[in-house]
Amino acid sequence: MIDRRRLMALGAGFALAPVATRPVFAQAWPNRAVRVIVPYAAGGATDVVTRIVADWLSRKWASRRSWRTSPAPALTSPPPWSPAPIPTAT
Numbered sequence: 001m002i003d004r005r006r007l008m009a010l011g012a013g014f015a016l017a018p019v020a021t022r023p024v025f026a027q028a029w030p031n032r033a034v035r036v037i038v039p040y041a042a043g044g045a046t047d048v049v050t051r052i053v054a055d056w057l058s059r060k061w062a063s064r065r066s067w068r069t070s071p072a073p074a075l076t077s078p079p080p081w082s083p084a085p086i087p088t089a090t
Helices: 004-020 045-061
Strands: 034-038 065-069
Touching: 034 045
Parallel strands: 034 065
Antiparallel strands: none
């Protein structure tokens, strides 16, 4: 159970919290071109949706945008950190 002293301290803390904060000013963001990387092949549904969203964001932010489609090579080859295959008897 909360005693009277702790309740008064909590009340004072909540009352002074808005006074203790300082105003902040937003930074101009994004101040550079935004690059969107699509990890799937061009022309697919993911690419089309990404282009629509990137176009909407560029109009909203009034900034440049670029996107790059790069098919994921990890789907066709093992990642570099994968263990070496176990040798078998031939």
